[in-house]
Amino acid sequence: MARIGVLGFLHETNTFAPDVTGLDRFEEADAWPGLTEGEAILEATRDMNLAISGFISAMHSAGHEIVPLLWCSANPSGPVADAAFETIVARIETHLRDQPLDGLFLDLHGSMVTQRLDDAEGELLRRLRAITGPALPYVAALDFHAIVTRVMVDLTQAMVAYHSYPHVDMADTGVRAARMMQRLLAGESFFADWRKLDFLVSMPWQSTLGDAPASALMAEARALETADCPEVQFIPGFPLSDTPESGPSILAYARVPARATHAVQTLARAVEARRTSFSGRLYAPDEALDALTDRASGCVILADTQDNPGGGGSGDTTGLLRALLDRSAGPACVAVLCDAAFARAAHEQGVGARIDLPLGGRGYPGDEPATGPFDILALGDGRFVGTGPFYKGCRMDLGLMARVRRDGVEVLISSRKQQAADQAMFHHLGADPRHYRVLVLKSSVHFRADFAALADDILMIKAPGANTADLRDLTFRRLRPGVEIH
Incomplete structure (x- = not known):
């Protein structure tokens, strides 16, 4: 049985929005729980369509011990106040220092921007790695609209993003993250390959329903997955984030580097072929x-x-x-x-x-x-x-x-x-x-x-x-x- 830490810190930042997102927005509940720490996370997120809920359920079923640290989110809005980011990260660091762990699951959005940080998730990962060291398995769940960066890829062993928009598979994404964590705990390792694409997709045209272009691309991504290449992902990104890393990403994990590279190249060509199809009236x-x-x-x-x-x-x-x-x-x-x-x-x-x-x-x-x-x-x-x-x-x-x-x-x-x-x-x-x-x-x-x-x-x-x-x-x-x- 492994001891797995779990945490969540989610915000989709619209850098064009006129407001600043303070700590109070993370503390209050809305559709999702407000800022919650320790064992209370288990009940606060139970049976919800959230990645952390799916991960906890799957890991419990596999016999592992869950160590809840902190979970919070705020409704999408303007840049996160630096003071709010620092306060929340400091609390996560305190919880993490107190716990010997065999792995860490992170429920993230992937497009958080603060008043001074373009890549807030990357900075969070840097801070946590300074405590745990580079070897502890990190698996993160990401939103469909995540803005993937090199730092995020380098500081995690695996990241899995939602497959659907509407996000009806958030809990299922947590289950996928649990599968990756269990394979890492069993001694497997995965090579990552990824590519950033140079265009933006407006939100209304990112839907994966019906004959939308993203629907076909998700099917093509699934067709590229195998037991040795378990995750192939098209992540359209959040277009209202005016940062140098904005834009869609292709991300794959495989046991052999060449397989991850092949999957990324193949899916990238498919996305590029549909570039002009992401549109509507x-x-x-x-x-x-x-x-x-x-x-x-x-x-x-x-x-x-x-x-x-x-x-x-x-x-x-x-x-x-x-x-x-x-x-x-x-x-x-x-x-x-x-x-x-x-x-x-x-x-x-x-x-x-x-x-x-x-x-x-x-x-x-x-x-x-x-x-x-x-x-x-x-x-x-x-x-x-x-x-x-x-x-x-x-x-x-x-x-x-x-x-x-x-x-x-x-x-x-x-x-x-x-x-x-x-x-x-x-x-x-x-x-x-x-x-x-x-x-x-x-x-x-x-x-x-x-x-x-x-x-x-x-x-x-x-x-x-x-x-x-x-x-x-x-x-x-x-x-x-x-x-x-x-």
Whole structure:
């Protein structure tokens, strides 16, 4: 039996977002647990679709002892405050110094940027290696949008990234990490090969569902895997990180260097051949509503992708909501808009009351609130369990919530931002997403896992928000030369 340390430190950093991510954002719970240390991690992450959950379960089943150190995450947002990074890393170092270990599992995102660090995960690994030395097996789980760096590859024995977007396989990725850890503990070693690609893929076009290019590439990666080359990965990266290392990566591990190199070269050629296929149409709000006028029935999802909290959006922009209200385009529902003050006031007034306060429109420069009055239809404490494929088992804590309506348009309101990717968010407030003609979901791709089956059509909307969908709207200043922006 081996003693395996486990830790998690996750943040997807949108360097174009106007906010700075402080320690409080890691301490508070949202869809995932807040900052948790020691044995409490086991219960806090149990049975969730998280890499750490899958890893712990698999290693327990194999008879190994789990030594939980620290786990935390914060919703995607602007650069992490240096003070927050230092505080969390210092706590991890303290836990690590106290524990004799045979291996270490790290649940990471892979695209964390702080106020002064472009490669925060690389710096974390450097700090931990200074304590454990280079020989201790490190296996990391990475997000589908990770920005892989040479430091990350060199300081781990293996890294495994999610295969899917929506990320329905996060727990399964933890199981894959456990398999790699067990092979390392048994004395096997793996050679890594990797390649950075010189273009950026916008978030809405990274989906692995249906006939999207990433779907075929994931199938090609799986076809290259063998017992001696167990991991071949296409990792599209996070395009809203303006750093020299940004862009997709190809990563492979094999018992023989030549096999890893062959897999990387083969998959890289396949990705390059589809480079121009990562694209789609973006609709302005009025353009999308015009397209709905001739529809007699059926449900249409309008993905408010640029205000996706899962990509650094504030979760409170109102461009699309105001367009709906101007046209009284109901029955429609907008989910989930973050406005803690409005939610608190709604709870003070109660169900059945009419509330005349400005709603949202404060978190993104140039936006403005939606105006009332709104009828209060339902209230909730924001605590419920995710039921969809992405947030399955997640014990949500979104603060006070409310469902309000004006002119046939309903809005689900939370006190903590979270992308609308689970029908449980509707059910918590007594709403059924099947009953609306228009669903406005503040999400880019994750919503598809639990909502796509309800829709006759899905349109990507270009409304205000920090999760920029057309990368040509941004000014990149720090990308390495030669990186193409589509």
